[in-house]
Amino acid sequence: MTSVQHSENAQPAIEDAVREAATAGIPTALADLGALVRIPSIAWPAFEQSHVSRSAEAVAALAEGTGVFDSVRVLDAAIPGTDERGRPAVLATRAARNGRPTVLLYAHHDVQPTGDDALWESPPFEPTVRGGRLYGRGAADDKAGIMAHIASLRAIREVAGDDLDLGIAMFIEGEEEYGSRSFGQFLADNRDALRSDVIVVADSGNWDSETPALTVTLRGNARFTLTVRTLDHASHSGMFGGAVPDAMLATIKLLATLWDDEAAVAVEGMTTRDAETPEYTEQTLRDEAGLLPGVSPIGTGTILSRIWNKPSITVTGIDHTTVAAASNTLAPQISVVVSARVAPGQDAEQAYAALEAHLRAHAPFGAELTFSDVDCGDGFLVDTSGWAVDAAHDAMRDGYGVDPVDVGVGGSIPFIADLVREFPGAQILVTGVEDPHSRAHSPNESLHLDTFRHAVLTEALLLARLNARTAP
Incomplete structure (x- = not known):
């Protein structure tokens, strides 16, 4: 030594x-x-x-x-x-x-x-x-x-x-x-x-x-499981499709309300931090993230402001019938995991409350919503x-x-x-x-x-x- x-x-x-x-x-x-x-x-x-x-x-x-x-x-x-x-x-x-x-x-x-x-x-x-x-x-x-x-x-x-x-x-x-x-x-x-x-x-x-x-x-995080329910049992999609909303249809329409046409978060009450960011090109983003040719970035503002200072929402898991097991059935219930990133400076519990309120307000066809496994971090x-x-x-x-x-x-x-x-x-x-x-x-x-x-x-x-x- x-x-x-x-x-x-x-x-x-x-x-x-x-x-x-x-x-x-x-x-x-x-x-x-x-x-x-x-x-x-x-x-x-x-x-x-x-x-x-x-x-x-x-x-x-x-x-x-x-x-x-x-x-x-x-x-x-x-x-x-x-x-x-x-x-x-x-x-x-x-x-x-x-x-x-x-x-x-x-x-x-x-x-x-x-x-x-x-x-x-x-x-x-x-x-x-x-x-x-x-x-x-x-x-x-x-x-x-x-x-x-x-x-x-x-x-x-x-x-x-x-x-x-x-x-x-x-x-x-x-x-x-x-x-x-x-x-x-x-x-x-x-x-x-x-x-x-x-x-x-x-x-x-x-x-x-x-x-x-x-x-x-x-950024902080707000992660939860959302369960959407429209039927008390599965039904034949040929016999009732077109009149009965299944849970997958309701889930797709509901989740789509979380983003605007630019795929920026459209949830009232989720905030953005106003701060300058260094120069970072779209080409660098494509290289580092593995973005496929022809696929465009999402959001608005500088690229790093979208990643560092604005909220984002991602669906990271879904419980539904697999492709291999698909049948002509109206699904009574769908569960998804929603993972939100919260802008620095916003309380994560506050952001989760805004998300839950938004989803309840936009539930289509009167679908029943259940929230579980909530995990928030500032x-x-x-x-x-x-x-x-x-x-x-x-x-x-x-x-x-x-x-x-x-x-x-x-x-x-x-x-x-x-x-x-x-x-x-x-x-x-x-x-x-x-x-x-x-x-x-x-x-x-x-x-x-x-x-x-x-x-x-x-x-x-x-x-x-x-x-x-x-x-x-």
């Missing part, structure tokens, strides 16, 4: 040593990432849950191996309003010394289901490198976030040795993809252990594979005036070699609202290792290897600088 004594004059030498240690540790970090990717840690109850426990134990072993922490535990918390417990998480802590601040490092070790495995070019849980990218479910979202933390901790430990005074808590969640159902309770149960001055959430993306980004806005707006934001910008600039970009993200990380509520004095930095071609949640998810290397270097430099700073 190399230990560089700290003083103000020694800081450049410390940072040079951190750069060297972080770079040298990349091969080991990628090997460890590959081992994590091999564990199919899907938190959804339809999947084998022993894999989630195995993943948590593997992360705990990595945390222990850094030599940084005073305590490493695998814990869970109650899911409020139920008799259930959440999925296992890892909580590792070390106390600050000599007046240094404390940083909380967050990521999650659970992953999305793989979908249709036939769409993967290599097995989803067999890490595979090709074209400068590591492919596999969780390779980017978010096991790379875990390894960015671990690799940067290894580097700072190697350089600082016993002179590491920075307080560190690391919280690796086990159910983020399944809705973080016990997250708020976990924070309450472990409030003292998690209390910190700066929180680094490594679960977002970058402007591109070469340009780092700090996420400063996130968006996020960063106060960019804090010192930690400046520190993150500087570390990104030095870690990537280019100026960082402040971005909004169209997706949601609802638990950040829980962090803000529980730790109002902490500065929250939302970072990540993904790039626009990572395809998180999709087949062929991947991590750009150079992006990962720069992300590790960035976080290692940030920790080194926090270790030289007096707590606020």
